[in-house]
Amino acid sequence: MAGQSSQELLAQTVDSFATRVQQYADGIANRLGAPLSGTQLTRDQAVQRWNYTPLGSTQAADAHYHQLVAQGTPPGQALQQVYPMRQMLYQGPDLRSAIDTAKQIQGWAHEAAGTEPPPPLEGSTTPLLLNLQRTQPPPPQMPAPPQMPAPAVGPALPPLPPPQQPPGLT
Numbered sequence: 001m002a003g004q005s006s007q008e009l010l011a012q013t014v015d016s017f018a019t020r021v022q023q024y025a026d027g028i029a030n031r032l033g034a035p036l037s038g039t040q041l042t043r044d045q046a047v048q049r050w051n052y053t054p055l056g057s058t059q060a061a062d063a064h065y066h067q068l069v070a071q072g073t074p075p076g077q078a079l080q081q082v083y084p085m086r087q088m089l090y091q092g093p094d095l096r097s098a099i100d101t102a103k104q105i106q107g108w109a110h111e112a113a114g115t116e117p118p119p120p121l122e123g124s125t126t127p128l129l130l131n132l133q134r135t136q137p138p139p140p141q142m143p144a145p146p147q148m149p150a151p152a153v154g155p156a157l158p159p160l161p162p163p164q165q166p167p168g169l170t
Contacts, residue, residue, distance in 0.1 A: 041089075047112050049085040050105045058113075 041049070053061035061082040068078035080087060090102035110117040 043108055044112075046089060046105050047109050049089055050083070050109045052085045053082055054084070055082060 051058055055061045055064055065078050065082045068081065069075055073081075086102070089105055090098045107117055
């Protein structure tokens with residue numbers, strides 16, 4: 001009978017643990033894709049955060065962004081510098097949902113400003129990158145390393161003997 005009692009105790013412990021794990025997993029699943037602040041933003045709040053820039057105006061931020069990219073800063077880093085709140089707005093469970101959210105907020109921002117969003121790029125962006133690289137000055141060349149004297153060479157090693165066949169193989 002003592003064994004049955006310990007089996008019941010073990011079964012209760014396992015059931016309790018499984019219940020806690022399920023509650024933990026449900027909590028994670030419910031928070032996936034939730035905004036970092038834990039509250040849903042209104043459309044106006046999302047647009048305000050989308051357009052926020054420490055530079056004061058979107059025109060100054062756009063100009064500074066293009067200047068940073070022309071100086072060789074990767075576009076993602078340049079965008080993060082001039083519009084630091086955008087990345088928080090479009091985080092999502094996967095890349096497709098992040099892109100869709102960013103496009104939606106961008107449309108709201110253009111609508112609020114009374115401007116038309118830029119047309120989507122068709123095809124590859126590689127020609128744009130190549131054109132940008134052609135218009136940028138080449139990066140400064142690194143100076144050649146100083147020439148080091150050749151290392152001293154020791155005496156020559158004797159030649160290796162010719163390979164021999166093991167005995168018994170003919």
